[in-house]
Amino acid sequence: MPDAIPAFRPDRLGKDVLAELPAYDLIELFFFAYRDFVSDPDRILDEYGFGRAHHRVLHFVDRQPGLTIAELLDILKITKQSLNRVLKELIEKDFIESRTGTSDRRQRLLFATAQGHDLALKLAKLQTRRIMxxxxxxxxxxxxxxxxxxxxxxxxxxxxxxxxxxxxxxxx
Incomplete structure (x- = not known):
C-alpha cells in the first residue's frame, strides 16, 4: 500500500510551494460535502424523475422570474442542447412555464409555476438546514x-x- 499523502498545510509552506502540492484533504472534503449537500434533494428529485440538472434550472428560474434562456445558459455555463431536454421536461410537467418576451417576441422568459416554486422551496429548505x-x-x-x-x-x-x-x- 502506498504511503498516505499528508494533509495540505499552507501554514507550514512557503507561497512558492503552494501551487505544487495537491490539497487532497480539502479536495476530498469538498467532494464529500457536495455529496451530502445534494443527497437530500436528490432523493426528492428522484420521486419526480428529475436529476441535478433539473434542480439547477428550477432553482435559478424560481429565484429570478422572467429569466431568459440566454441568461440561464450563461449562469449554468452549459450548451443550449444540454438545457433543452431538461427545460422541456420541466415545462411539460408544469414546473416551469415559458412566455414570449414583451419587448422582443423572439425571447422566451422563464417562470416557475406554483408547483415549481413549491419544489424549489422544498429543496432550498433542505439545503438551508444543512448549511445553517x-x-x-x-x-x-x-x-x-x-x-x-x-x-x-x-x-x-x-x-x-x-x-x-x-x-x-x-x-x-
Missing amino acids: RALSELDPDGKKHVSGYLLRLIDPDDRAHVERLVFGDGKT
Missing part, C-alpha cells in the same frame, strides 16, 4: 468567511457576475 447547522458551529463571522471562500473558488473573470447574481439585483 454547519454555520451554527462556527464563530459569528463564519458565514462571511465561508461566503468569501466560496466566492474565491469561482474563476476571477466570473466572480463579479456571480456576486451580482447572488448578492445584487439578480440580473445577468
Whole structure:
C-alpha cells in the first residue's frame, strides 16, 4: 500500500510551494460535502424523475422570474442542447412555464409555476438546514468567511457576475 499523502498545510509552506502540492484533504472534503449537500434533494428529485440538472434550472428560474434562456445558459455555463431536454421536461410537467418576451417576441422568459416554486422551496429548505447547522458551529463571522471562500473558488473573470447574481439585483 502506498504511503498516505499528508494533509495540505499552507501554514507550514512557503507561497512558492503552494501551487505544487495537491490539497487532497480539502479536495476530498469538498467532494464529500457536495455529496451530502445534494443527497437530500436528490432523493426528492428522484420521486419526480428529475436529476441535478433539473434542480439547477428550477432553482435559478424560481429565484429570478422572467429569466431568459440566454441568461440561464450563461449562469449554468452549459450548451443550449444540454438545457433543452431538461427545460422541456420541466415545462411539460408544469414546473416551469415559458412566455414570449414583451419587448422582443423572439425571447422566451422563464417562470416557475406554483408547483415549481413549491419544489424549489422544498429543496432550498433542505439545503438551508444543512448549511445553517454547519454555520451554527462556527464563530459569528463564519458565514462571511465561508461566503468569501466560496466566492474565491469561482474563476476571477466570473466572480463579479456571480456576486451580482447572488448578492445584487439578480440580473445577468
